Amino acid sequence: MAKIIYTHTDEAPLLATYSFLPIVSAYAAKAGVEVETRDISVAARILAQFGLADDSLAELGELATTPEANIIKLPNISASIPQLKAAIAELQAAGFDIPDYPENADTPEAQEIRAKYDKVKGSAVNPVLREGNSDRRAPASVKNYAKAHPHRMGAWPSDSKTNVATMGEHDFKSNEKSVTVPADDTLQVVLTTKNGEKVVLKEAIKVLEGEVVDASVLEVAHLQSFLKDAIARAKSEGVLFSAHLKATMMKVSDPIIFGHVVKAFFADVFAQYGDDLAAAGLSANDGLGTILPGLDKLPNGAEIKAAFEKAIAEGPALAMVDSDKGITNLHVPSDVIIDASMPAMIRGGGIMWNAEGKEQETLAVIPDSSYAGVYQATIDDCRENGALDPATMGSVPNVGLMAKAAEEYGSHDKTFEIAEAGTVEVVNGAGEVLLSHEVAAGDIWRACQTKDASIRDWVKLAVNRARASATPAIFWLDEARAHDAQLIEKVNTYLADHDTEGLDIRIMAPEEATKFSLERIRRGEDTISVTGNVLRDYNTDLFPILELGTSAKMLSVVPLMNGGGLFETGAGGSAPKHVQQLVAEDYLRWDSLGEFFALVPSLELYAEQSGKDGAKVLAATLDKATESFLNNDRSPGRKLGTIDNRGSHFYLALYWAQELAAQTEDAELAAAFKPLAEKLAAEEETIVAELLAVQGKPADIGGYYRPDAEKTTKVMRPSQTFNDALAAL
Numbered sequence: 001m002a003k004i005i006y007t008h009t010d011e012a013p014l015l016a017t018y019s020f021l022p023i024v025s026a027y028a029a030k031a032g033v034e035v036e037t038r039d040i041s042v043a044a045r046i047l048a049q050f051g052l053a054d055d056s057l058a059e060l061g062e063l064a065t066t067p068e069a070n071i072i073k074l075p076n077i078s079a080s081i082p083q084l085k086a087a088i089a090e091l092q093a094a095g096f097d098i099p100d101y102p103e104n105a106d107t108p109e110a111q112e113i114r115a116k117y118d119k120v121k122g123s124a125v126n127p128v129l130r131e132g133n134s135d136r137r138a139p140a141s142v143k144n145y146a147k148a149h150p151h152r153m154g155a156w157p158s159d160s161k162t163n164v165a166t167m168g169e170h171d172f173k174s175n176e177k178s179v180t181v182p183a184d185d186t187l188q189v190v191l192t193t194k195n196g197e198k199v200v201l202k203e204a205i206k207v208l209e210g211e212v213v214d215a216s217v218l219e220v221a222h223l224q225s226f227l228k229d230a231i232a233r234a235k236s237e238g239v240l241f242s243a244h245l246k247a248t249m250m251k252v253s254d255p256i257i258f259g260h261v262v263k264a265f266f267a268d269v270f271a272q273y274g275d276d277l278a279a280a281g282l283s284a285n286d287g288l289g290t291i292l293p294g295l296d297k298l299p300n301g302a303e304i305k306a307a308f309e310k311a312i313a314e315g316p317a318l319a320m321v322d323s324d325k326g327i328t329n330l331h332v333p334s335d336v337i338i339d340a341s342m343p344a345m346i347r348g349g350g351i352m353w354n355a356e357g358k359e360q361e362t363l364a365v366i367p368d369s370s371y372a373g374v375y376q377a378t379i380d381d382c383r384e385n386g387a388l389d390p391a392t393m394g395s396v397p398n399v400g401l402m403a404k405a406a407e408e409y410g411s412h413d414k415t416f417e418i419a420e421a422g423t424v425e426v427v428n429g430a431g432e433v434l435l436s437h438e439v440a441a442g443d444i445w446r447a448c449q450t451k452d453a454s455i456r457d458w459v460k461l462a463v464n465r466a467r468a469s470a471t472p473a474i475f476w477l478d479e480a481r482a483h484d485a486q487l488i489e490k491v492n493t494y495l496a497d498h499d500t501e502g503l504d505i506r507i508m509a510p511e512e513a514t515k516f517s518l519e520r521i522r523r524g525e526d527t528i529s530v531t532g533n534v535l536r537d538y539n540t541d542l543f544p545i546l547e548l549g550t551s552a553k554m555l556s557v558v559p560l561m562n563g564g565g566l567f568e569t570g571a572g573g574s575a576p577k578h579v580q581q582l583v584a585e586d587y588l589r590w591d592s593l594g595e596f597f598a599l600v601p602s603l604e605l606y607a608e609q610s611g612k613d614g615a616k617v618l619a620a621t622l623d624k625a626t627e628s629f630l631n632n633d634r635s636p637g638r639k640l641g642t643i644d645n646r647g648s649h650f651y652l653a654l655y656w657a658q659e660l661a662a663q664t665e666d667a668e669l670a671a672a673f674k675p676l677a678e679k680l681a682a683e684e685e686t687i688v689a690e691l692l693a694v695q696g697k698p699a700d701i702g703g704y705y706r707p708d709a710e711k712t713t714k715v716m717r718p719s720q721t722f723n724d725a726l727a728a729l
C-alpha cells in the first residue's frame with residue numbers, strides 16, 4: 001500500500017518534526033493518506049549496528065530503489081569522530097549497552113566494532129537514499145518573497161583582502177586520471193611498493209559498461225609546504241586563517257587533510273610533543289577540541305597546552321566558530337563545512353569572526369583546487385562589483401549528478417592514506433592497468449565511480465528542467481580536467497537523445513560558469529547550473545544563501561531512477577546552534593519552509609501511487625497555504641518575543657485548514673476542515689500567546705542525540721488550545 005515515509009533525523013529538524021508532524025499526520029489521516037515515520041538519526045543508526053534498534057536506513061535504502069518510494073528526508077547529522085563519540089557516550093549514559101569507539105583497532109573484536117561505527121560515521125545517510133539525481137531550486141514564491149523582503153548582506157569593500165588559497169598542483173585536480181570502461185568488469189586497486197611487494201588496497205570493485213572511473217592522489221609533501229605558505233601568507237597579509245573542508249561527506253580524505261592543517265598550524269608543538277600526543281591517542285585529525293581536554297591526562301599536559309597557546313598567539317589570527325567559548329576553526333573537523341561556511345562568509349562581506357568576536361577578512365584555505373576557483377571567482381566579483389542585491393538578483397537553480405554515490409562523494413571506500421611509497425594501479429579483470437599513480441608514504445589516493453545510467457538520467461533531468469523553467473542551462477565541466485573530459489563526451493552524446501530545440505544549453509569550466517552566472521544574476525537573470533556531485537552540494541548552498549539568506553527555503557527533489565521520489569527538505573544542514581538556543585531559552589529559529597515544500601510533491605506522488613484524489617487536494621491546498629504563509633511573513637523571527645518554529649507551524653496549519661475548507665473539489669474534506677479552520681482563526685490570539693509564553697526559560701528535552709520523546713513533545717507542543725483543536729479534527 002502507498003505510504004509517505006517521514007524521517008526522524010537530528011538536531012533542529014528533529015525538534016521541528018515534533019511540532020510539525022502531528023499536524024501533517026492529522027491532516028493526512030482525514031484524506032486517507034498513510035504517513036509513517038522511520039528513525040534514521042545518528043543515535044538510531046548506532047543502536048541499529050548493535051541490534052538495539054531497527055535498521056531503518058537499510059530499509060529505506062532498499063525502498064529507494066523501488067517505484068513505491070515516497071520518502072521525506074530531513075537534514076541529518078553527518079558525524080565526525082568527536083560527534084560520534086559524544087553520541088556513544090550519551091547512549092551509554094542512557095543505559096544502552098554499546099561499546100566505546102575503539103581508538104586502536106588492534107584486535108579482531110575491536111576491528112569489528114570499529115567497522116560498525118564506521119558505517120555510522122560521516123555522510124552515511126544521503127548516499128544510501130540518493131538513488132536519483134537532484135533538482136534543487138527556489139520556488140517562485142520564495143524568490144518573490146526574498147525580493148520583497150531582502151535579507152541583510154555585508155558590504156564588500158573594493159580593497160578587501162579576503163581570498164582563497166589553493167594548491168593548484170600536486171593535488172586531486174591536477175593529478176586526476178579518468179577512463180570510461182567499455183564493458184562490465186571487476187577492478188582491483190593494487191599498491192606495488194618500492195621493493196616490489198604487492199598490497200591489494202581494494203578487492204573487487206564492480207563496474208558497469210560505460211562507467212567513468214577516476215583515480216587521483218593528493219601529494220602530502222606538497223600539501224604540507226602549501227599549508228606552511230598559506231599560514232605565512234595569512235600572517236603577513238594580516239587576515240584570519242581559515243580552513244574549509246567537507247570532513248562529513250569526504251569522511252576519509254578530509255579529516256586527514258584537516259589533521260595536516262592542524263599539524264601545520266602547530267608545527268613546533270607537533271615537532272616537540274608529537275610522540276607524546278600519539279602515545280596518548282590524541283590525533284590532529286580530531287582537532288583541538290579533542291586534543292586540548294585530552295592533555296589533562298598527560299604528566300606534561302600543562303606544558304603542551306602552553307605550547308599550543310603560544311602557537312596561537314604567534315601564528316596568524318585564527319577564524320573562530322564561537323569566539324565567546326574560544327572554539328576555533330581548528331577545533332572540530334565538522335564545525336566548518338565548506339558548502340555552508342564559504343557562502344556565509346561571502347554573504348557577510350568576506351569576513352569571519354576573530355578571537356575578540358570582531359569581523360575580520362580571511363584567507364580561506366581550500367587545499368584541493370578542483371572547485372576552489374568557484375569561490376575565488378565569486379569573491380573577485382563581489383570585490384569588483386560590490387555585494388549582490390537580494391532585492392534584484394536572479395537565481396541559480398541546480399541539477400546535480402548524484403545518483404548511486406556518483407563521483408567524489410562515493411569515494412570513501414576507495415580512499416587510502418598510503419602506508420609505503422610505490423605505485424598505485426587500478427587493474428581490470430584482464431589484468432590491464434587502467435590508471436596508475438606514483439605515490440609517497442602519507443599521500444592520499446582515491447578512486448571515484450560514476451555510473452553511465454546516472455549520467456544519462458542527469459542529462460535528461462537537465463533538459464527537462466531547462467524546458468520547464470525556460471532558462472539557460474550550463475553544464476559546469478572543465479575539458480582540461482580528466483574526469484570532466486569523459487563527462488563532456490557523454491553529455492554531448494546524450495543531449496542528442498533529447499529535443500533541445502530552442503533551449504540554451506552550454507558547457508563551461510566551473511570558474512567561467514561562475515562568472516557567467518554572476519553576471520546574469522546581477523542583471524536579474526536566472527541560469528541553471530548543471531553540475532557534478534560536489535558542485536551540486538556547493539552551489540545549492542552558495543546561491544541560495546546569497547539569494548535567500550539561507551538554503552533552508554529550497555525545493556529539493558530527487559526523482560528516483562527506478563520511479564518514486566525522495567523529497568529532501570531544504571539544502572542546508574541540521575543547524576546545531578538552533579538546538580543550543582532552544583535548550584537555553586526555549587526558542588527554535590529553524591525555518592521549516594523546506595519541509596512544507598517537500599510535502600507538496602510528496603503528496604502529489606502519493607496521489608499518483610494510490611489513486612486517492614484526497615492527496616491531490618491536500619497538495620494543492622498546502623501549496624496555496626505556503627504562499628499565504630510567505631505573504632504574511634510567518635517564518636520564525638530571529639528574536640525572542642516573535643513567533644518561532646512552533647508558531648510558524650500553527651500559521652501553516654491555519655492557512656492549510658482554511659484552504660481545505662474553501663476548496664470545492666472534495667466536499668467531504670471541506671466539511672471536515674471547516675470547524676478546524678474556524679476554531680484556529682478564532683483562537684489565533686490565545687494560541688500565539690500560549691506559544692510565546694514559554695519563551696525565555698531553559699527547555700529540557702532530555703538528550704541531544706536522542707532527546708526524550710515525551711519531554712520533547714511537551715516542549716515542542718506547548719499550546720493546549722492548538723493541541724486540543726488538532727485532536728478534535
Ligand SMILES: NC(=O)C1=CN([C@@H]2O[C@H](COP(=O)(O)OP(=O)(O)OC[C@H]3O[C@@H](n4cnc5c(N)ncnc54)[C@H](OP(=O)(O)O)[C@@H]3O)[C@@H](O)[C@H]2O)C=CC1
Pocket residue numbers: 074075076077078079126248334335337340341344549550551552568570571572573574575576577589590591592
Ligand atoms: N541534507 C543533509 O542531511 C545535510 C546535513 N548537514 C549536516 O548538518 C550539520 C550542520 O552543518 P552546517 O554545514 O553547519 O549547516 P547548517 O545548515 O546546519 O548551518 C548553517 C547555517 O544555515 C542556516 N540554516 C540552515 N538551515 C536552516 C533552517 N531550516 N532554518 C534557519 N536557518 C537555517 C543557519 O544560518 P544563519 O544563522 O546564517 O541563518 C545555520 O546556522 C552537520 O552535521 C552536517 O553534516 C549539512 C548539510 C546538509
Ligand SMILES: O=C(O)CCC(=O)C(=O)O
Pocket residue numbers: 077078122123124126127248249339536537538540571572
Ligand atoms: O550528507 C551530508 O553530509 C550533507 C549533504 C549536503 O550538504 C548536501 O547534499 O547539500
Ligand SMILES: [Mg+2]
Pocket residue numbers: 339537538540541571572
Ligand atoms: Mg550541502
